[in-house]
Amino acid sequence: MIPDTLSPGQYDTVYNFLSLVIAAQLFTAVFLLISLPRILPRYRAAITVAIVVCGIAAYHYFRIFDSFKAAFVTEAAGGQGDYAQAAGVGFNEGYRYVDWLLTVPLLLVELIAVLALARSVQTRLLRGLVPAAALMIILGYPGEISGDNGVRGLFGLLSTIPFLYILYVLFVQLSKSLDRQPASVRATLGRLRYLLLLSWGVYPIAYLLPLLNIAGSDAWVYKQVGYSVADILAKAVYALIIFQVARMKSFNDDPTFAAIELSRDEEPARS
Amino acid sequence: MIPDTLSPGQYDTVYNFLSLVIAAQLFTAVFLLISLPRILPRYRAAITVAIVVCGIAAYHYFRIFDSFKAAFVTEAAGGQGDYAQAAGVGFNEGYRYVDWLLTVPLLLVELIAVLALARSVQTRLLRGLVPAAALMIILGYPGEISGDNGVRGLFGLLSTIPFLYILYVLFVQLSKSLDRQPASVRATLGRLRYLLLLSWGVYPIAYLLPLLNIAGSDAWVYKQVGYSVADILAKAVYALIIFQVARMKSFNDDPTFAAIELSRDEEPARS
Numbered sequence: 001m002i003p004d005t006l007s008p009g010q011y012d013t014v015y016n017f018l019s020l021v022i023a024a025q026l027f028t029a030v031f032l033l034i035s036l037p038r039i040l041p042r043y044r045a046a047i048t049v050a051i052v053v054c055g056i057a058a059y060h061y062f063r064i065f066d067s068f069k070a071a072f073v074t075e076a077a078g079g080q081g082d083y084a085q086a087a088g089v090g091f092n093e094g095y096r097y098v099d100w101l102l103t104v105p106l107l108l109v110e111l112i113a114v115l116a117l118a119r120s121v122q123t124r125l126l127r128g129l130v131p132a133a134a135l136m137i138i139l140g141y142p143g144e145i146s147g148d149n150g151v152r153g154l155f156g157l158l159s160t161i162p163f164l165y166i167l168y169v170l171f172v173q174l175s176k177s178l179d180r181q182p183a184s185v186r187a188t189l190g191r192l193r194y195l196l197l198l199s200w201g202v203y204p205i206a207y208l209l210p211l212l213n214i215a216g217s218d219a220w221v222y223k224q225v226g227y228s229v230a231d232i233l234a235k236a237v238y239a240l241i242i243f244q245v246a247r248m249k250s251f252n253d254d255p256t257f258a259a260i261e262l263s264r265d266e267e268p269a270r271s
Numbered sequence: 272m273i274p275d276t277l278s279p280g281q282y283d284t285v286y287n288f289l290s291l292v293i294a295a296q297l298f299t300a301v302f303l304l305i306s307l308p309r310i311l312p313r314y315r316a317a318i319t320v321a322i323v324v325c326g327i328a329a330y331h332y333f334r335i336f337d338s339f340k341a342a343f344v345t346e347a348a349g350g351q352g353d354y355a356q357a358a359g360v361g362f363n364e365g366y367r368y369v370d371w372l373l374t375v376p377l378l379l380v381e382l383i384a385v386l387a388l389a390r391s392v393q394t395r396l397l398r399g400l401v402p403a404a405a406l407m408i409i410l411g412y413p414g415e416i417s418g419d420n421g422v423r424g425l426f427g428l429l430s431t432i433p434f435l436y437i438l439y440v441l442f443v444q445l446s447k448s449l450d451r452q453p454a455s456v457r458a459t460l461g462r463l464r465y466l467l468l469l470s471w472g473v474y475p476i477a478y479l480l481p482l483l484n485i486a487g488s489d490a491w492v493y494k495q496v497g498y499s500v501a502d503i504l505a506k507a508v509y510a511l512i513i514f515q516v517a518r519m520k521s522f523n524d525d526p527t528f529a530a531i532e533l534s535r536d537e538e539p540a541r542s
Contacts, residue, residue, distance in 0.1 A: 041309070042531075042532060042533070044309065045306075048302060048305045048306055051301070051305060055297075059293070059294055060290075060294065089345075092286065092287075094286075094287045098291045101291070
């Protein structure tokens with residue numbers, strides 16, 4: 001539940017984290033957009049999806065940020081007093097779900113696209129992963145907006161089924177394809193899967209906080225901070241690792257491209 | 272009719288769907304803009320039109336979203352109480368018609384442009400389709416803003432005439448041209464016509480809700496959700512399928528381009 005009041009410190013913490021997410025997502029998207037020519041065309045689809053994911057997340061955090069600013073106000077001069085919920089507007093938790101409905105399937109598309117598998121394998125994997133990701137988010141929503149812990153637990157459980165299926169595809173089905181990736185990128189791709197597991201794991205924990213009877217304004221602030229950090233890891237940091245994979249694979253595929261790109265990094269020879 | 276009050280759940284549903292449309296249109300436009308070099312120049316006119324259509328729709332949904340937020344307010348703290356129509360501002364349904372007047376003719380231009388037909392055939396088709404699309408929207412408007420069911424029915428009927436003409440051109444006249452498209456894209460183009468029929472079919476149903484005496488706040492919320500989903504299908508999803516067609520045709524037209532873009536499909540041979 002959204003707390004009735006926040007202390008100035010709590011208010012500032014949420015405010016600063018929400019703003020941090022906007023900066024992280026927006027400028028990861030800008031960085032990747034400028035960096036597109038630094039990878040081969042065959043990997044640009046993956047990075048284009050990454051740019052779109054970070055852009056969508058930045059858009060939604062602008063909305064979440066505005067919703068937060070409108071939802072809590074203080075009567076005291078200079079923002080020294082507690083913040084209370086404003087009349088006429090509520091903080092809209094639903095935005096996060098709208099964001100995830102669009103971005104979570106796309107995060108899996110990013111991962112599969114950068115692997116550059118045979119088209120038939122790629123299509124088969126995505127036909128399982130994308131609907132599972134959408135279903136996971138859709139099933140979480142009724143639990144999130146419900147005040148009833150039973151409903152929250154039930155939908156949390158239902159939403160875990162597609163999540164487990166996604167983990168099965170990524171950690172079992174995908175392992176064979178990973179073995180065929182160039183040796184230089186295999187370790188990075190392994191780390192990427194664990195980053196996905198770690199950052200996606202934050203969401204169910206935050207979701208379950210009310211079931212553990214951890215309530216009150218502190219729990220709510222922790223939840224906002226947790227979601228914010230998880231969104232930075234799962235989208236911006238994840239996108240940067242995908243870019244690194246795309247660049248390593250570009251060098252591996254095309255030595256001429258590698259020579260041109262890498263010679264740039266050296267000091268020009270003085271004669 | 273616009274309802275006098277909305278429950279918090281109804282308010283949030285409309286709010287989240289309107290925001291979803293903004294994100295979907297805006298980032299489809301961004302995705303297509305970044306992806307323009309991934310198709311041959313001859314198909315870029317079609318995708319440029321698609322970018323403009325999604326951009327126009329995003330702009331209008333920003334307006335619709337703001338109009339909605341201003342039109343409904345709640346007295347209760349934290350947005351926990353019912354929302355009532357605010358004094359001094361009304362929700363402006365008319366925006367949708369301004370959007371459609373610009374975008375619906377352009378959606379047909381997109382479709383014809385990606386086919387890359389002989390110039391004379393293209394001109395002949397568009398001379399029929401574009402005025403018919405504009406006429407369809409213009410004739411619907413007096414019925415939409417009228418409180419009278421007779422007027423609504425009459426203009427709904429008049430607006431159906433150009434709609435049927437458009438369907439005739441797409442499903443009868445165009446069929447000959449589709450047979451000359453590469454085999455790989457024929458199925459996708461067929462699906463695209465059905466997506467158009469399906470998503471455009473939502474609008475007359477929503478338009479006729481008042482005639483069926485389905486009124487009240489639930490009907491209005493369903494109408495907003497229906498229009499939102501239909502706009503995502505008819506513009507963003509439609510544009511992505513047009514892009515897919517353009518990409519398949521690019522590969523079909525130019526094997527060298529396909530090799531650069533697609534060599535990713537083969538695992539590099541290890542020696």
